[in-house]
Amino acid sequence: MEYKIIKNTQLVNKITHTSDINIPISVIPRDKHLISRRDISNNALKVLYYLNNAGYEAYLVGGSIRDLFLGKKPKDFDIATNATPEQICKLFRNCHLVGRRFRLVHIKFSYEIIEVSTFRSSHEQTNIINNNKIHQAQSGMLLRDNIFGNIEDDAIRRDFTINSLYYKINDFSLRDYVSGFEDLKNGMIRLIGDPKIRYREDPVRMLRAIRFACKLNMKIDDETAKYIPKLAFLLKDIPSARLFEESIKLFQTGQGFKTYKQLKHYNLFKLLFPLIEQNFTINNNSPMELIIDQVLQNTDYRIKNNKRVNPAFLFATMLWYPLEKYTERLSQKNGLTYYESFFISMNYILSEQCRSIAIPKKFTTTMRDIWQIQLRLLRYQGKKANKLLEHPKFKASFNLLELRANVEQQHKLNKLVNLWSKALIN
């Protein structure tokens, strides 16, 4: 069989829908790429074979192909097929329909879930074909996107070219409709289609561009990068629960520090953490800025060493100085005690923060614990200290005190850290 490898980078930015263009396909045969069947989960292979044997097209696609190519371990294995969700479910007993935004199928195995999605159509095309089935907000954001299509449609509705490679199990070849293979080799993050349209459809793609660039150590293509600061404001329309999920991926998957710097650079950070943004200084050296650098570097270090990380600690630390500042302002203005102001301020900081990022209650409860214990840590009372030592959140709270002492370099805080660490050892 003869394979054609076509360089179609120029075309990628112009694609809007498949009907007015014949999308050239590049087929990369097995001997031209390093993806091996041995690195693919057995369950994913099973699903691919089952679908194929039943007469459907089915491919491994997305992040798993990208990560395998880069020699990284994929987080999960996603499959795209021309079988509808109902047809998929007829084949597998362990099958569940999920998803509000998209109708997806989860095939559950004992230790793994394989996500299978039916090829989806490109949005613009769908808009023309059937105005009733798709809704776009004023901003151009997609509100529903669940119309089936063919593999070409599916390829161009994905976010980045490197996320749009399809692995075929029958001949182990890769199918590439958007020059993703070339971009993967060159370490380039490039949106498929017109960035202005694609970011408006789903502004989270801006966060994903930064995340993948940092995680995979890649460059963001100029066109893809250019519109991010201009369209950053669109993140305001994203549900805060989705931004919580996304922020965990941004800050707690091993490249949090680098990602934070890039989010600031691209004007995105302020949409996620407006309270923090308000307190940034020209020299970037306030205790708040120093503690954020420190906690994110520590988080990256813990992840590299397979240690657990808790979003509650991360958010409590990042928001500590905005909380302290608000408490001081409130107690001066209203003549309340520091303690009273502190409690009102905790509520204020959390409710403001949850407008952009909806931190689930189980984490905000821990954040409150960590914050309140800061006040108790200020009074070290010899033997009575034992009670506080037993508090389940003592260790996390003490860690925050240590970080504060580190960035503030105040004699009083350093002394307290010494006293508490001795108590902890005894």
Ligand code: ATP
């Ligand atoms: P990882 O799981 O490692 O974070 P991923 O690329 O697998 O990265 P997922 O969120 O699991 O990311 O999505 C799977 C695939 O779905 C992506 O590779 C991409 O092809 C497509 N996709 C995900 N989010 C979007 C989006 N917002 N717009 C368009 N396509 C998307």
Ligand code: MG
């Ligand atoms: Mg994935």
